[in-house]
Amino acid sequence: MSGIAVNHLSMRYKVPVREAGLQAALGSLFRRRYREVQAVQDISFSIEPGELVGFIGPNGAGKTTTLKMLSGILHPSGGTVRVQGFTPWSREVPFLRSIALIRGSQPIGGPTELTVLDSLRFQQTIYDVSVLDFQKNLAELTELLDLEQLLGRQVRALSLGERMRCGLALSLIYRPRVLFLDEPTLGLDVMAVGMMRRFIASYCRRTGATVLLTSHYMVDVETLCNRIILIDKGIIKYDGDLNGLTARLSPTKLLRVTISDSHNHDWQSYGELVELNGATAVLRLPREQVPGLTARLLAELEVSDLSVEEPPLESVIDQIYREGVL
Numbered sequence: 001m002s003g004i005a006v007n008h009l010s011m012r013y014k015v016p017v018r019e020a021g022l023q024a025a026l027g028s029l030f031r032r033r034y035r036e037v038q039a040v041q042d043i044s045f046s047i048e049p050g051e052l053v054g055f056i057g058p059n060g061a062g063k064t065t066t067l068k069m070l071s072g073i074l075h076p077s078g079g080t081v082r083v084q085g086f087t088p089w090s091r092e093v094p095f096l097r098s099i100a101l102i103r104g105s106q107p108i109g110g111p112t113e114l115t116v117l118d119s120l121r122f123q124q125t126i127y128d129v130s131v132l133d134f135q136k137n138l139a140e141l142t143e144l145l146d147l148e149q150l151l152g153r154q155v156r157a158l159s160l161g162e163r164m165r166c167g168l169a170l171s172l173i174y175r176p177r178v179l180f181l182d183e184p185t186l187g188l189d190v191m192a193v194g195m196m197r198r199f200i201a202s203y204c205r206r207t208g209a210t211v212l213l214t215s216h217y218m219v220d221v222e223t224l225c226n227r228i229i230l231i232d233k234g235i236i237k238y239d240g241d242l243n244g245l246t247a248r249l250s251p252t253k254l255l256r257v258t259i260s261d262s263h264n265h266d267w268q269s270y271g272e273l274v275e276l277n278g279a280t281a282v283l284r285l286p287r288e289q290v291p292g293l294t295a296r297l298l299a300e301l302e303v304s305d306l307s308v309e310e311p312p313l314e315s316v317i318d319q320i321y322r323e324g325v326l
């Protein structure tokens, strides 16, 4: 069985509590008190092989905790997970060879005195990659990530963006089938962000990898994923395509119409007039009325330009995070 199947997954952390002050510090040496944090609550979803899914939510929603459970770093408090047919926290070798957890904020592991190529060879040994596969994968990653100039450099002398590219190569040299990407564009400059997005899309196309990606940058999600899972306070609030989410939150659309004659028209008879600038009017109307009204405008007026605008995803998500709508 491949892909990802998550059933009733939960994670509760036990956090030590201590009041401020020396006396409380001494007291806690003898009598520790704990409180529980329910980071993930009974979540279920499945991801087909080759799917690229955005996993989004506000700070503290439970995204990283979920990715850690799915990659076998954390043992959950309850529920089951199957990734490529394996239970992640059993950490069987074939499972570890088939996944990669890539965290944007995390430095490359291993000795930083090594060159990038030596680190890649070290990884080849750990993951038991054949010489032939290593050469093939290295050639492909060198091209996709523009690594030619970096292979001979020491890891510690790399810039943040270069380190990210080399970190990706290290995680992908054994060609994992499932990628857990946690904020892969965090802290990168505009050029590096664009390169990273193109790389992820291209890696998935070439290898058919399954991807679960978290990002606070909606453009990452919008450009890479058809489906999103939205989590908040450990609970899944939405699972579906991007358009569905926008439609659910924003029942109206904006219609921008430019006409070639300069007569005054009774715009209000077409919809709510939001803006009028010379021959261009912006009308707000319920999304289900858009096709009918477009046909009416084209029939009744001399239209030179017409476009339908969705509210940007960034503002839709911002609304959810701020107001907890959904």
Ligand SMILES: Nc1ncnc2c1ncn2[C@@H]1O[C@H](COP(=O)(O)OP(=O)(O)OP(=O)(O)O)[C@@H](O)[C@H]1O
Pocket: 013, 014, 015, 037, 038, 039, 057, 058, 059, 060, 061, 062, 063, 064, 065, 066
């Ligand atoms: N090791 C831990 N011990 C105790 N509580 C933790 C631990 N790790 C996370 N938490 C808590 O669990 C909840 C979920 O955290 P998690 O890091 O999974 O959220 P997130 O969605 O990844 O957030 P962010 O977008 O800020 O990275 C938060 O309330 C967090 O404080």
